[in-house]
Amino acid sequence: MWLRVSLFAFLVTLSAPAADGPLPLAKDYYDRTLYAESLKVLLPLQEKDARVNELIGRNYFMQNDFKKATEYFEKCVAAEPNNSQYYHWLGRTYGRRAETSSVFTAPQYASKARQNFERAVQLNPKNAEALNDLFEYYLQAPGFLGGGMDKAAALVEKIAALDPAEQYYAKARIAEEKKEFQTAEVALRRAAELAPMQIGRLIDLGKFLAQRGKLQESEAAFARAEKIDAKSPKLLIERAETYINTGQNLPAAKRLLEMYLKSELSPEDRPKEEARRLLAKIKGA
Secondary structure, eight states, rough: OOOOOOHHHHHHHOOOGGOOHHHHHHHHHHHTTTTHHHHHHHTTTTTTHHHHHHHHHHHHTTOOOOHHHHHHHHHHHHHTOOOOOHHHHHHHHHHHHHHHHEEEETHHHHHHHHHHHHHHHHHHHHHHHHHHHHHHHHHHOOGGGOHHHHHHHHEEEEEEHHHHEEEEEEEEHHHHHHHHHHHHHHHHHHHHHTTTTTTHHHHHHHHHHHTTTOOOHHHHHHHHHHHHOOOOHHHHHHHHHHHHEEEEEEEEHHHHHHHHHOOOOTTSSOOHHHHHHHHHHHOOO
């Protein structure tokens, strides 16, 4: 729910040369999804540097240890209370805790996720990732937890100011929630037109069309994405999952997942365990 996040700002922050010490080494491990190795480098360091705590928190987040991740992101916002990025990651972590906790504690964590997303956007209205996550929260959360479609719709104009293509994705999400599927399709097509080299736009379109039973049009969208980057891990696993969900072309889905498992992934990519679970579905079909 809150996983649509770019690492651009983080990579810029931690782009120091290797001579500066262990932090760049830990960052390199993190970028290659070697989270345990990254933590081995980071944990012995003094925790006075918020950058160190942030990277520790991210590693724990990627390992699904959301309680530990919360601890370190809380340290980050305490040290730098005006840093939008730290509040955003704290919000994401509380969001995952809400998704993975009991019905008794989930509302508390969800509310904290919203509060931190709102604070991140308040501190930096140009933090596009935080704005997108706040939009998704408003769209999906019930009113008693501070959600609401009207609140989500109110953010579309702000999203448009930062990314014209993203605004159409947001409009598609709202239309889909309203079951206005034709409107959603038009919006997704417009997003792909505005950002023709963004492979994710075509993947979003391909998945949506497949869900609507428009399999030939879905395949055309995936084919366009393949021309941009045939080895994109995101394309490999999302296309394979679409084939599995629609019961079509399972041999191709198997091939795509095997390619995914051989790919060098980044923290933005889905864990290889998910690809293995999808392969198990094919074998069990």
